[in-house]
Amino acid sequence: MTDAPASQAPSSPSRPAPSRDSADAGYQATRRQGLAALTLGAIGVVYGDIGTSPLYTMKEIFAPATGVPLDAASLIGAVSVIFWALMLVVTLKYVVLILRADNHGEGGGLALTALAAQAVQGQPRLRHALLLLGVFGATLFYGDSVITPAISVLGAVEGLHLITPTLDAWVVPLSVLILVGLFALQRHGTAVVGRWFGPVIVLWFVTLGVAGGVHIAEAPAILAALNPVHAWDFLAGRGWHVFAALGAIVLALTGAEALYADMGHFGRRPIQLAWTGLVMPSLALNYLGQGALLMNDPTAIENPFYRLFPDAWLLPAVVLATAAAIIASQAVISGAYSMTRQAIQLGFLPRMRVRHTSAREAGQIYLPAVNWVLLAGVVAAVLHFGSSSALAAAYGIAVTLTMLITTLLTWFVVRRAWRLPAPLAIAATAFFLTLDVLLVAGCAVKFLDGGWFPLVLGLLLFVAMSTWSRGRSQLLAGIRRDGLDLRPFVDGLDTVGICRADRTAVYPVADPTTVPQALLHNLKHNQVLHLTNVILTVVFEPVPWVAMSDRIEVEPLGHGFWRVTLRYGFMNTPDVPQALTLAASHGLRVPVFETSYFLSRETVVPTPGQGMAAWRESLFAVMSRHASDVSAFFRLPDNAVVELGTRVQI
Structure with missing residues (x-):
């Protein structure tokens, strides 16, 4: 029934914005929780992706392809760029600014697209262009949903090499086995294991901070990286090769979009508290610690994250990292379900079977078709690329393009809807656009090495979604005509x-x-x-x-x-x-x-x-x-x- 209400296009946003449905059980149950519980939940769900970035980021920055020498000045400069990227892109852009752009409490690409479309409701062509731009940004999320589980689990399991090189042959099979098990469990919902997400990720971030802090104490010279001058010197000194370095450094920012996408589940305040109180300090300490380790022992570049730990702690570290990687994967898988349902109800995808996996939480859903397509994509990525280093080439371009689209859409919200003064809106947008363009350019140099993968996936989905939207409009016109x-x-x-x-x-x-x-x-x-x-x-x-x-x-x-x-x-x-x-x-x-x-x-x-x-x-x-x-x-x-x-x- 292609012209059934499920396919009905969104109505004109000129209507007064309706308030949230007070009968929605999931939303009300979430809001009744205390601030501490919401903050713990945000740590477990929102920050799993960005929290697993230390597994592979530093190794990729100093990979031979980037041309960055492994010396003290470059180490301080690279860590400085990571630290200030986290401060400017994640803290300033997302935590301070983007989280304010809530659509009746909800965040994410489609919610922001709706806000931007409402801001230009008197300009139909511009509104349509913004809707298409937002849909393209949403399709890029699916590329992230394929790569994140693959690179996170591979990066965690690769720690087995340091325990004994004889386990190398088991890295890919074990990663595939873990991922198949994760996707197979989706139909049962996340209620049972979800309660452990927060405590496990809290333990993960504490471990990140402590492990990094120990090595900072052994090489305190790395603290010079907190000076932004070293970040500037590092970037300026690379010349045209700076884009290769940026393509690796951007790995530290993957997962930033989750702050905004999951705002409706936890609220702005818990997400901000979790970032400033635990996540950001732990990440900073760990990257500083990895830099300090490499200053003392350049041979640790083989796997600087796991080399932070003494041999006796390697196996527990691998187990904890694998658990964190699974949680990070769960977050993007659940996000793909939610994004698909939103796209269906906004008229960009045909109806799909939706199963509710919880009687209490309305947001816990399972889409079988999406689940198995994602699993096929993730397993194909693991088998094709074979290592986290190879996948790193494919990672980042979808994320940075999504960040760029978010900045463009936010311009219409802050200028048209919020009515911020033009000089302030222009200055802020220009600043963040500059950062986004640099990051996109840094990832673009990896296009032939694997960056094409999420783009092709996103373009195929965009063609399908735009075709469905256009076809529905023509179908409705045909019904009216006949x-x-x-x-x-x-x-x-x-x-x-x-x-x-x-x-x-x-x-x-x-x-x-x-x-x-x-x-x-x-x-x-x-x-x-x-x-x-x-x-x-x-x-x-x-x-x-x-x-x-x-x-x-x-x-x-x-x-x-x-x-x-x-x-x-x-x-x-x-x-x-x-x-x-x-x-x-x-x-x-x-x-x-x-x-x-x-x-x-x-x-x-x-x-x-x-x-x-x-x-x-x-x-x-x-x-x-x-x-x-x-x-x-x-x-x-x-x-x-x-x-x-x-x-x-x-």
Whole structure:
């Protein structure tokens, strides 16, 4: 049913922004937790990705391909660049600025895109361009969701080499085994293991800080890296080779987007407290410690992270690092589920099967199709690249492009929505754009070495998502072109000559101005019209939550016909039968056991010479055929659904 409400485009953002749905159990349960619990949860979920970066960052900065010499000046300079990159990009840009751009408490690429689109609602072309830009940024997240589990687990398991080189042959098989087990467990939800995420990652960050601090004490000269002059000298002294160095240094920033993406789960304050109170100090100490270690023992460049630990602690360190890598992987996997659901409800992907894995937490979902596609991508990445060093070449370009897109979208929010003074908005945007462009350029030099991988994946997804959005628009236009206007049809009904069934019929449609094809088929083949007929449209607003008070609009049309609009945010879980109970206060009664749902299952017929290119129309037709069951998506009762087919040309 390709024109079903699940495919309905977001309505115009010119409407007043609805408030968060007070009935959303997951959100309310989260907000009832104390600040300490939320901060602990943020440490476990938000910072797993950036927290595993010390496993491989320093090794890659001094890899032969970068041309950076392994001497004291370069060590101080490289650590200084890492420290100030964390301060400027993560602390200043994300923790201080971007976290303020909340869309009714939610963050992330699509939430920011919706805010930017609202800020330019009077300029349709610009709004459309921003929506496409935001969707492209969202597709890059999937590249990150493939590479992060692969590089994190590989980087952790590679510590086995230092225990005994004979285990080298087991690094890739063991990594694949861990990843397959992780993805296989997704269908059970994260509630059981999730409670351990926070404590394990806290232990991980404490270990990072302590291990680094021990080596700083042995070579305190590394503390000179806190002076930004050394960062400048390091970058300026590289010449054109600076981009190769930046391509490695950016590995220390991967995971920064998670601060913003997970804001809706934990809130701004816990994320800020976790960063300033534990995460940032621990990361800084560990990078400084690795620099100090290499100043004393340049041979430790083989694996500077694990060489921080004495031999007796290597095995526990590998186990803890592997646990941290699994948690980091879990965070991006869950994020991919959430991003996919948002894209579906904003009209950029066809319906997919969504399973809720928790009765208490509405945000804990599992999408089988996404899970297995991600697993295939992750295993392919591990087998193809084979090591964290090889994967490092593919890592970073998707993240830095996402950071660049975030800065561009934020400009429209701070200038158009927040009305910040032009000089301040321009200066801040120009500063962060400069940083982002440098980081993107640094990763671009690794394009042929693996950087193409996340870009190709993102472009393929962007083509699919833009094709689905465009195809839906053309499908809706085709329905309007070939359909009958609803109002004249109702006004001209011969209510005397038609048999009326004493039940309620609900017709979910994407276009509430035309007569549903299912209704026409019912009249034509069954010669019957129900006593009460509800023309139902579900609209997903470009905001995370729609309150119950704004959920339903009811319009009587006469002759037993009603036009009903249900509104949801892209974080709401649609439940049509439950929402229709609200119609009673508007004079419309929809009895649960006396209601049938008539669905129009459209078969898309690509037509040469109009609309999209032929291959895109064929792609849209394939996506339409494989869209999941609409009755399950909207929680319609199985024994009350009747499907009637029709063909629509695009």
